[in-house]
Structures are given as structure tokens and as C-alpha cells.
Amino acid sequence: MGQTTNDHSRGPLARIVEWITRGWEGASEAEMIAALDEKTISDIAHDCGISPEQLVELAKAGPHAADEMPEMMRALLIDPTEVELRFRALFRDMQINCSRCHAKRQCRTDLKDGTAPTEFVDYCANSDDLNVLRAIPEVRLH
Template structure:
């Protein structure tokens, strides 16, 4: 069994982004996106609960554009699988925020050196959501 497919933290959105990236490894993403018809883009976006423009932007960002969000949740003792299961739309919106984040360098440094929990509120677009989640025992990792 493929563990990536069974990983509860891999959302439909991240799988779609992964599909785009894998299919376009040897091509320019913009060219590949342009080759899809509007109906296909709209259908995929609808299935993911996002706009077609967001889908195109996320595909260009790549399959790992929101990996920091999952790492940040773990650094804050938040269970990403529980959040995704109970708050699917909020989880997706947080992934989109993370994918578009301009503070990835600072985030990655803090995650790597163990300072993320102390510093994330200064730069993370998801800080309010993350603080609310870690204040709720229902979303804390076991």
C-alpha cells in the first residue's frame, strides 16, 4: 500500500498539486496550465473548493508549497490530521495562505532551529488560526 496516498494530512488539494507538479516536471508550468481547457481547470478547482485562479497559482507554487504549515502545526503540538478532518475548509484556506507566504525563509529557519513556536506570530499569515487551534484540546497531538 502506498503510504503517501493513505497519509491523512495529504489533502485532495495537495494531491492535485502533486499531480500537476509530477506531470509537469520537465515542462514549464505556465505552458502546461495553459494547455488545459477552462472547463477542466474549473472542474478541478471546484472539486478542491477553490477558484480556478487559485488552482493555477497553487499548481505554479508546486506540490510542497504548504509543507511548512504541517511542520508548524506539529511544532505547536497541533494534530494536522485532526484539523483537516474536522475543519476541512479552514485547513484548505490555511494551506493556501501558506503556499502564498512571503516569509518562508524565516519560517523554515525557525522550524529548523526549534524557534517556530516562539516566533511564528511575528510573520505567519496563519498565526491567529494556529493560536486558536492550539488553545483547543480537541486539536492537540496526543
């Protein structure tokens, strides 16, 4: 799951959070946020289509907080790139849900074991959206 910044399947939020985090390598999350003024936080959040509070929360979660989401999509035969292109706001909201997730250990285990397609509905905050996406032929992996 060690994705690079140029991996477009991670989405704009993940790339922005990674950029911000790299900019303050070695600094704690609290120091990083404290270094930004409210206007800068507000401007960045606006550009991302999220609230300033969500941006702070995402920055604290780190650049890989939603790495499981595109992996889960691929496990469910959903193309994360197509979802991001066709349903940008939904993709962003799903990234935020994933970054807040408290079931990451279970998710990673299921992804590794190949059981995610049958088990994700029990713990994934994005399960309803993922099931809807599974039914859309245009976003299915070929």
C-alpha cells in the same frame, strides 16, 4: 519536509497540485496551465473547493508550497490530520495562505531551530488560526 503523496497530513490540495505537477514533469508552469482548458481548470478547482484562479496560483507555486504548514502545526502541538478532518475548509484556506507565503526562509529556519512556537506570530499569515487551534483540545497532539 520531503513528504510523499500518500501523506494525508498534507491535505487534498497539496496532493492534487502534486498530481498535476507530476503529470507534466519537465514542463514549465506556464506550459502546464496552457495545456488545460478552462472547463478542466474550473472542474478541478470546483472539486477542490477553490476558485480557478487559486488553482492556477497553487499549481504555479508547486506541490510543496504548503509543506511548512503541517510542520508548523506539529511544532505547535497541533495534529494536522485532526485539523483536516474536523475543519476541512479552514485547513484548505490555511494551505492556500501558506503556499502564498513570502516568509518561508524564516519559517523553515524557526522550524529547524525549534523557535517556531515563539516566533511564528511575527510572520505567519496563519498565526491567528493556529493560535485558535492551539486552544482546541480535540486537535492537540498527544
